[in-house]
Amino acid sequence: MKIGMIGCGVISRQYLDSFDTLPDVQLVAVADLDPARAAAAAEGREGVRVLTVDELIEDAEVDTILNLTIPAAHAEVDLRAIAAGKNVYSEKPFAVTTQEGAEVLAAAQAAGVLVGSAPDTVLGTGTQTARVAIDEGVIGMPTAAMATMVCPGHERWHPQPDFYYVPGGGPLLDMGPYYIHALVTLLGPVSAVIGAASRPHETRTIGSGPRAGEVIPVSTDTHVTGVLVHESGVLSTLVMSFDAVATSAHPIEVHGTQGTLAVPDPNHFDGEVTVRRLAGEGWEALPVGGGYVGAGRGIGLQDMAVRGRELRASGELGQHVLEVMNAVLESAHSGSRLEIASTVSRPEAVALTELTAAEPAAEPATTQSAAS
Template sequence: MGGQVSPDALRVGVVGAGVISAQYSACLQRLPQLRVTAVSDLNAERAGALAGEHEGARVLPLPELLASDDVDVVLNLTLPSAHADIALQAIAAGKHVYGEKPLATSVAEGRGVVEAAAAAGLRVGCAPDTVLGTGVQTARALVDAGEIGVPHSATAFMTTPGHERWHPQPDFYYQPGGGPLLDMGPYYITSLVQLLGPVERVVGVSWRPAGTRTIGQGPRAGESFPVTIDSSVAGVLVHASGAVSTLVMSFDTWAARLPRIEVHGTGGSLSVPDPNHFDGTVSLYSAASAPAPSPDADHEANWRDAGVLAGYTGAGRGYGLADLALAAREGRPHRANDEVALHVLDVMESVQRAADTRTSVELSTTCRRPEPVATPVELTA
């Protein structure tokens, strides 16, 4: 059932016991800052299985969970289309909220959640918290220390042939509210905001190579379904700092040898690991130690493993919620916050709007870079 729980742990009511809840549950069991007290799901069997992993947790209908005196924060693991509605219900019930990405399916919905929480004096957190792990935080520490000089550009690539190969019900990935940008974009854009700060303006293009997809596994294997949105998107993000990021998100690419994220500066470059994970190797290329220019110069050999310099160690999904619990106790802003989540949603919506209208789009939001996790920290100690 997990380790010792702090007496002032934040009491968590989980709404949604689907696939992603398993990763959260495993992590919450070892985080003393949090204690699961209630679970709600339309599928009673799934809710009971999840509640059984947490001593004393009860299965409750959603209205009873929201009204419960032993729930301080709602962990919202529902489908994206329900994120804003569940968050608003939780806020109306006087609960903090931490949700899976994205914050909502539109900036207008997301802004409503942020404003409701501010008016109620409650906190809203949002995934991804992968950016609080040692991968992105080590990269950020190197950027902030000037190890690559002044950052001027970045590239971010997420390419896959599509989720229908493994997901038994993949239709929603290819309908409005889905697609590679809304599905995976939060990991990459949140990382770029951590590394380079907020975005001011974007341009974008999108395309749809195929009008149908075929399910590869499960009871519907072999069934085809329509693709009603563009399945590949590319964007150029102009950061307030002056740096420019190039973003490519695709459900149409069979194989690629592209790095997940690279950041380039006047004095070197960084290779950042997959932002869908919490850790991984950060590689640093320093111009100061680069080989002399020649046709035979071995630049590949000049990359070095930067080690682990910062971030939550041993992290998993739920560390953003634990950080929220600590922040509430310490009276500081939490890192995986609604300001960043709303801005990231604005970036994604604006890239798609720029693609649809063939224009450049100015963002309506901004955000502050959250405080870094400046040294390696283990939250389960």
């Protein structure tokens, strides 16, 4: 799969670090609205061309667009790429509005191209080891889960944090995808939500970089909590905040009739999974049991290249999670429980896998339907 990367900002560095480890993925071109950033991304990479955004979308060598633009541009760039006959793989969130995401899926389906969505962290050994434990009945029947992410806000470290504080940003749409993708991977799709949210500060002060000290406005909720009702009946409690200092809670806990799993940070690929059994004493570390070993951002592209329309980090999953997040925000302001219109298959578990050689592709990725 030959990749054209649009957007060469902070997150692109992590993708660039991974490309050489992906046997079925090749970066061939980069583009950014800032030509200097694109040139820096291509520097030292043989065969990687620096193009304009328009040139990259139309380039005949590129079959898949990796969309690393800001959230507000995700849907627009995806739709342009799809119209040019390209597969697309978008950074999270899949889009800003649920309607935009639906339009991307519909366009991909009509064009017969693949569509994928970050985060692919759920394909690593951390979340996948927890998935194995749940599937093997280690904690009995799952009954509830908790997902917690709190921090003081990204303006403390990010030199251009504006997009975190407008619609499409905030802790839910920025960090929520990691946690909700993991919850759906572990416990299945969501059927309804109840939400509450607040915005204690109307401005934020940039803490690093050339704009340090500049005050920016806040136009989205910065503390969000909600209850996700999974189709299975499991209830997940979600807390996402840019208004707290720290927490001692596990990033994700899954409670069952026979025990509780502590799942590592879903913003990372690995990490220790521990279990507290009903009849046991203390927390017990579980052996690594599934996932791509040593994975980094971009493993979703490898999975896409090999599995075609059966890709796990699919656009359908990204769209379902987007609808869930937007429904939580809508519920927070309406005070009502909201039903989720979409559903998605629980992604297939990832067997313990080390990428040491090219894997056989099930079917050519460029000829597959966008359905996953």
